[in-house]
Amino acid sequence: MSLETTYLGLNLKNPIIAGASYITGSIDRIKKLEDAGVAAVVMHSIFEEQINHEVKELDHFLFQGSESYAEATEYFADLDEYNNIESDEYLEEINEIKKSVDIPVVASLNGVSSGGWMKYATKLEEAGADALELNIIYIPTDPSIDSRVVEQIYLDDVKSVRENVKIPVSLKMSPYFSAPANMAKKFVDAGLNGLVLFDRQASVDIDIENLESERKITLTDSNDLSEALRWTAIFFSKIDTYLCASGGVHTYRDVLKSVMCGADAVQMVSAIIKNGEEYISKVLDEMTQWMREEEYESIRQMKGSLSLKNTPNPAAYERANYMRALQEFGR
Ligand SMILES: Cc1cc2nc3c(=O)[nH]c(=O)nc-3n(C[C@H](O)[C@H](O)[C@H](O)COP(=O)(O)O)c2cc1C
Numbered sequence: 001m002s003l004e005t006t007y008l009g010l011n012l013k014n015p016i017i018a019g020a021s022y023i024t025g026s027i028d029r030i031k032k033l034e035d036a037g038v039a040a041v042v043m044h045s046i047f048e049e050q051i052n053h054e055v056k057e058l059d060h061f062l063f064q065g066s067e068s069y070a071e072a073t074e075y076f077a078d079l080d081e082y083n084n085i086e087s088d089e090y091l092e093e094i095n096e097i098k099k100s101v102d103i104p105v106v107a108s109l110n111g112v113s114s115g116g117w118m119k120y121a122t123k124l125e126e127a128g129a130d131a132l133e134l135n136i137i138y139i140p141t142d143p144s145i146d147s148r149v150v151e152q153i154y155l156d157d158v159k160s161v162r163e164n165v166k167i168p169v170s171l172k173m174s175p176y177f178s179a180p181a182n183m184a185k186k187f188v189d190a191g192l193n194g195l196v197l198f199d200r201q202a203s204v205d206i207d208i209e210n211l212e213s214e215r216k217i218t219l220t221d222s223n224d225l226s227e228a229l230r231w232t233a234i235f236f237s238k239i240d241t242y243l244c245a246s247g248g249v250h251t252y253r254d255v256l257k258s259v260m261c262g263a264d265a266v267q268m269v270s271a272i273i274k275n276g277e278e279y280i281s282k283v284l285d286e287m288t289q290w291m292r293e294e295e296y297e298s299i300r301q302m303k304g305s306l307s308l309k310n311t312p313n314p315a316a317y318e319r320a321n322y323m324r325a326l327q328e329f330g331r
Helices: 028-038 056-062 066-077 083-101 118-125 147-164 180-191 222-235 254-262 270-275 279-293 318-330
Strands: 006-009 010-011 016-018 040-042 105-111 129-136 169-173 195-197 203-207 211-218 240-244 267-268
Touching: 006 240, 016 279, 028 040, 028 083, 028 279, 056 195, 066 211, 083 105, 083 118, 105 118, 105 180, 118 129, 118 147, 147 169, 147 180, 169 180, 169 240, 180 195, 180 222, 195 222, 222 254, 254 267, 254 279, 267 270
Parallel strands: 016 040, 016 267, 040 105, 105 129, 129 169, 169 195, 195 240, 240 267
Antiparallel strands: 006 010, 203 211
């Protein structure tokens, strides 16, 4: 029985990757994750704000509207010096982690502007990262910016990183593009090696007593996996890239569902926060037992077996099924 898979060209002993968060924020935790059986880790992110000194400029760019985009890009393009303490510590951390564990280590770069800070990607590569995961967050609050402009921001970022590193690069993709398959194809054409489906934004909440709006990080459960399953199944035969399901992978069944839809790997964060690192070994045991009972020989064998192309019920992934699902609910 083989749980092996390949993701971003990296050979993984099984499909479970610990995703970016504080659970991958120290060598001790990463060692625990490795002992529990995770096949790779994505480090907690280094943020654009931590790399650039001029946070005020960035805030202006992000929150005051699009008119500052060109100006900010130009500004960041001149930034070649990276002597910021936090970003140096991150490079040192990669170096130390690589010396301490045998599993692949993916660095995570989180930001939006396509200026000089993207050159920091080269430093992540030099520090020993096996791959790089991009998390690009751009919230277009200006109604005059059309979707093509927004998409171009993402594509420029991807191209800029691709030009600066040789290691595989993936993107934790936003679920909010109006044509996700077209966007995925453009990302891959721009040189991406893999897509993580999907990114999960911090939630917005309102404190009605103190009259404040707040950002909140909430943990997922298995019900949150639906869109990742749908788009993994759709992309499997249409987009030539590695796919990683993320956002709601909690149980061995979630891992297997993702693989059957076409995922090469999955990422887990909330499940590990809720249950501890050792929970991964339980998930791996349960997966193995289920596969043995169902007479599967390998993970590779089941990959994509229920993708859009292969499922006997393609309507499940499409609008066609929505009306029937509503009619059947509660019967
Ligand atoms: C406490 C916490 C910290 C996180 N930190 C990061 C981060 O640094 N970078 C990032 O790209 N995603 C971050 N995420 C998002 C996770 O990587 C993941 O995409 C999200 O939690 C959905 O996966 P899950 O259902 O397995 O939790 C964080 C999530 C949580 C809960």
